[in-house]
Amino acid sequence: MRLTVEPAGRTEYGPGVVAELPGFVAGLGHRRVFVVTDRGLRATGIVGRVEKILAGAGLEHAVHEDVGPNPSTAELDRGAAALRGFGDSVVLALGGGSALDAAKGISLLAGNPGAAAADAGRLWDAGGGLPLIAVPTTAGTGAETNGFGVAEDVCARRKVYIGHSSVRPRIAVLDPELTLGLPARITAATGLDALVHGIESLASRGSTPFSAAYAAQAVGLVGRWLPVAYRDGGDLAARAQLMLGAHLAGHALTLSGLGLVHGIGHALTAHTGTPHGVALAAVLEEVMAFSAAAAAEAYETAARALHVPSAADWASAAIEAVREISAAIEIKRPLRDLGVTRADIPAIAADAVADAVTKNAPRLPSAAEVADLLHSVY
Numbered sequence: 001m002r003l004t005v006e007p008a009g010r011t012e013y014g015p016g017v018v019a020e021l022p023g024f025v026a027g028l029g030h031r032r033v034f035v036v037t038d039r040g041l042r043a044t045g046i047v048g049r050v051e052k053i054l055a056g057a058g059l060e061h062a063v064h065e066d067v068g069p070n071p072s073t074a075e076l077d078r079g080a081a082a083l084r085g086f087g088d089s090v091v092l093a094l095g096g097g098s099a100l101d102a103a104k105g106i107s108l109l110a111g112n113p114g115a116a117a118a119d120a121g122r123l124w125d126a127g128g129g130l131p132l133i134a135v136p137t138t139a140g141t142g143a144e145t146n147g148f149g150v151a152e153d154v155c156a157r158r159k160v161y162i163g164h165s166s167v168r169p170r171i172a173v174l175d176p177e178l179t180l181g182l183p184a185r186i187t188a189a190t191g192l193d194a195l196v197h198g199i200e201s202l203a204s205r206g207s208t209p210f211s212a213a214y215a216a217q218a219v220g221l222v223g224r225w226l227p228v229a230y231r232d233g234g235d236l237a238a239r240a241q242l243m244l245g246a247h248l249a250g251h252a253l254t255l256s257g258l259g260l261v262h263g264i265g266h267a268l269t270a271h272t273g274t275p276h277g278v279a280l281a282a283v284l285e286e287v288m289a290f291s292a293a294a295a296a297e298a299y300e301t302a303a304r305a306l307h308v309p310s311a312a313d314w315a316s317a318a319i320e321a322v323r324e325i326s327a328a329i330e331i332k333r334p335l336r337d338l339g340v341t342r343a344d345i346p347a348i349a350a351d352a353v354a355d356a357v358t359k360n361a362p363r364l365p366s367a368a369e370v371a372d373l374l375h376s377v378y
Contacts, residue, residue, distance in 0.1 A: 005210050008145065008251060013174040013244065015236060018135060022057030024171050025090050028131050032089035033061040036079060036103035039068065041095050044181050046137055050094060062086050070269060071102040072152045073117035073160060080109035093134045096190065097141025100134050101149025104167040107132055117162060118153055129167035137178045139243040140190025140277065142197055142250015144172035152270060159266045161356065174247055176240035184230050188329035189277030191226035191242060196280045197249035198222060200259040203291060203298035204360045211256035214248045220305040221245025227328040260365060261287045263358030267351035272339040281331040282338060286373050288319045294362035335378045345374045
């Protein structure tokens with residue numbers, strides 16, 4: 001086996017570390033900051049807190065708040081236009097995975113005049129994105145660990161992958177205090193996403209010893225601390241451990257890629273607008289069962305990370321442990337409750353099979369097999 005592992009960006013982790021942002025910006029050789037965040041974050045007080053920190057250090061800054069829960073290619077294009085107007089700066093990605101993904105796309109598009117987000121495929125060979133600092137306010141997506149993101153092409157009703165190594169965050173600022181006010185339902189959805197990242201990274205065709213090391217640790221941390229943070233959102237220790245687990249899961253998926261759970265999740269979100277983590281939860285155990293024979297060793301690693309006692313059938317034990325976590329955080333819903341009709345299932349199945357991540361699954365499915373799986377959770 002021959003492996004190439006690119007060095008990860010710098011990570012700053014700990015309660016209150018967000019206060020050190022001015023020094024991080026200066027370390028990248030800049031005095032101007034373009035903040036990309038989502039429309040709802042200001043109400044939490046986090047945006048105002050960051051603005052105060054930047055202003056207190058005399059840093060010129062602008063805040064771009066035009067990012068929705070599932071950012072569209074049009075939103076990325078508007079953000080890139082605003083960033084070009086603001087000029088040379090550090091891009092500060094502030095928020096959940098949607099804001100971080102959008103910031104990467106905005107930075108890359110701004111550095112490539114004339115480029116449009118809908119033509120994202122050709123930007124993989126581009127470059128010139130502005131430097132990023134990522135400040136996640138949820139613990140789940142791991143978007144702060146890599147240079148790619150997902151946007152929605154509303155006209156085509158499909159997900160578009162956009163990214164480049166130039167927009168991989170130079171610094172990830174992990175401050176668990178920023179997640180203390182997160183509602184339980186968002187804690188559940190983002191945390192479940194992190195758990196899936198770890199499990200799929202272990203089982204994927206792209207798994208390596210490096211990614212597996214990150215993934216096993218991530219599964220253990222998220223599995224233990226997600227239910228605690230869900231029950232008591234003010235538990236800073238739980239929030240800190242969950243954020244660390246999600247970050248490690250992000251490093252894992254960056255190296256290994258994901259699989260069918262995410263392929264189906266992307267398709268469900270594109271068709272119904274279902275929040276990403278909720279879409280994943282709808283099919284997680286069922287996809288694990290579908291893949292069990294091809295992923296037995298990976299699921300044994302996951303089960304051991306989740307502190308399952310010795311089992312005769314490790315795959316079944318891992319699936320049951322995941323089912324218990326989903327129940328504890330009250331996230332699993334039947335597809336009919338997510339706005340899916342039976343008539344939608346063939347198109348969702350076809351989109352899931354066509355999604356790039358599905359090709360990395362341990363067992364490659366047909367559209368008919370995915371449709372059967374979707375009917376089973378309808």
